[in-house]
Amino acid sequence: MVSSLIDIENRRWNAELIRSLFLPFDANTILNIPLSYNLPKGKVIWIGNRKGEFTVRSAYYITLKVIESDEVGESSYGDPRIPLWGKMWLLKIPAKIWIFSWRACMNALPTKLNLNRKGIDTTVSCPICDQEAETIMDALITCDSARQVWDRWVECPVNLSSAHLDVSDIALKILADGTSKDLETFFVTSWSLWYSRNQVVFETNNQTPNQVWNFARRITQDYKEASNLFSCGDGNPSSIEVIIKDNRGETIAALRMPLNGQYPSLETEVIALEKGVLLAKEMELQQIMLETDALTVVQSLLIGNKEGDLEHLLQGISDTLNPFSSWQIKHLKRDCNRVAHELAQLAKFTGTKQVWKGVSPPTVQHLIQLEKV
Template sequence: MAWVSWRKMCKSKSDGGMSFRNLQAFNLAMLAKQAWRIMTNPNLLIVRIYKAKYFPFGNILGAKLGSSPSYAWRSIYNSLEVIRKGVRWRVGNGKMIHIWEDKCLPNPTTYKVCSPLQDIGDFPMVSLLIDEETRHWKVEMVKRFFLPFEAETILNIPLSYNLSEDSIIWLGNKRGVFTVRSAYFVALPIVENSEEDECSSGDSRTRLWKKVWQLKLPAKVRIFAWKACMDGLPTKLNLAKRGLNVGAECPLFEKAVESSSHALIYCNKLCEVWWNWQDCPINLLAVNRCFVDLAVEILDAGSPNDLETLFATTWAIWFNRNQVVHESKRSPHSQIWNLARCTQEDYKNAILFCRAQQQQAPDIGWAAPPPDVYKINVDGATAGIGCRSSMGVVIQDCWRMAIAAVSKVLNGNYGAAVTEAFAVEEGIRLAKEMELQRIIVESDSCEVVDAINESSCNGEFGMVIQGSVELLRFFQSWKMQHLKRDYNRVAHKLAQLAKSSGSSQQWKGIVLPVIQHVLLLDRAKC
């Protein structure tokens, strides 16, 4: 028997559901995977067949259903809306992106330019806004043709030094890689677009739904709490409503109807249990309310610990009620209260025990490279609104001597990962200029380190990663590894120097006074 509708259970946990998969949306996501393969693998035989028949003069995003389509193409065609909503252009050299028609801005509303049309030519492409000599945006042109907020957005789009080709990226995750999981969350709003909002999505209860799954209680108690809040418990009243030939009377107090709130809170046989809760933030038994409203009131007036007490106690009460109904056993009120307290304490003690058993990873600091190998440490520094990001690079040899360093201000206000990616690219380029053959690059950004090691160039800053990967091909050997921020202090100092001074500097063959003290401290630790 279904106590909660499947549609409600398919909603996210923050909206009062259980995050079960909507099968229609999941099917669209699976079909979208085939559409993505067609779009990203144009040389496959099946792709060439589809293209010749259904979209001979464009790409799959502009394809038509056509006359007498095959069942496979009809299915794939139905999933194209998922692809259209889940992709946008990533700017490389801008030669394939139309300024006003294509999605290329990191703006999650439309991803398109909304500034009024300007006379920049018959078919204006983004490449008109890029200076190929400096590899930077044409600042004056951008500010002249676009609204101020949009001009700022465009100028903060990162451009790689090698100006690689434009590419389409997936918006469902940070890596820019299509997955069925991420496509599902793009397809879900499309499927549910016509469905009316349910009470579980109300603002007053959203905080409760989020908090329920974060409570320090066993999973069975949290699931019970969700069922109680959704009125999904098999009480006598709910059984009668579903057509079962049973009475609706409470098995503990036969003069009342057994609803969820009655069975858990307001039954006269439970008063002694709730009297043990001396520090309850509200007058629990004063007014008869539905259970979910009572939980919201306790959360508003008290703390998450009070909510844990409510749910643990009601779980113990429901456990006792089932014993009465199915086994004719009744526990004393003190035992019900103690069961609730022990459930809470045992779970918290188990969490503490597991944390104590976890072994910490060894704390590895900065180490000098082997002979004939040079170590490049990089770091980025983000900036506030209206300011520009900065980065620092230092190259050291096997004697821990700094042979080169860079303190540079970037051309835009980028996020932390993009800034780190630019710092890595700058460090590798500097090593190439100095004709170093074997290098080790260290950064405190795991995201950038993993992207370079995996040659993952699909994210929003994938063009910068691609530039670094291409530069690394010029070296005899290279290694990219992560270093904790505490041991990356020299590069951090250089990045902060550029941030505070607002100017870029580069040194070769000398030890800078600004980092000499930090270098000495690092050598003392090694």
């Protein structure tokens, strides 16, 4: 039974028991499931998205993550590009650009010349400049329009115009002389050039070199920002800090504690909110104002929308709030919540739960003074 793995008294996973029963990967997976203090009845949810509902799209993305962690297969034995294949799957780029990059390195893109060689009745000239036969190198590197795009990469670690090179040769040279970020720039910009080329061929929509270059930069930035939503930080267990102030702004209680698992920032904020409500209840406070920098949590509690993978935590908070004579919740910018976040980091080093009532811990006093400066 799952309940046998829970420390009922402290309402937490029994980490010691779990680690003794399961392999490390499975134990960490269990410990990374946040528990509500109220321990509601179990419910099956899909953790592949925020709604908690299975979709083919979310399953596809999870499968890609599994593939990403796999090693390159033995079929590549003897291939000088093995180091490149291994590095490519670790790049922080969208999956479609991984696939495009591999096809470009394998000369497997449907350029005019490649289509002609497959017996398709088409001209072989470049659809952009109409001067050279459209090879992959022409489409991505040597065409005048492509060169104008690459000219914007002022910190390129290799000479892209070197003769007798193909895409995989260039990628290997970047791998040897540059960084992972350089390799990401090369492949994302190449994809952007190919996308622009297809816009000309199929949509008769021509983009300027600046537009192609900036489009590639936006793709990189958007992907990394989206990835950060699911990032759990530095690999250490998460930690929380709760501060309770009176109506004069004076600290009357605080809680600092490390958590068993490693949670994304949103889950950590929800757990901190729940612990704060429980501490306020323990102190027999009747009217409370909750403050958090998690806007989605504020909205969910205000409108009563408690769905997805945080449903049990949000419902637990709502149930715990019922005995209070009144409560409100408002959103703070992260900068305004800096004291709690900095104290939460200290919990990682102490490794123990600490609670102060009726007195403000020295670290809180010090940080609040700094915040007022």
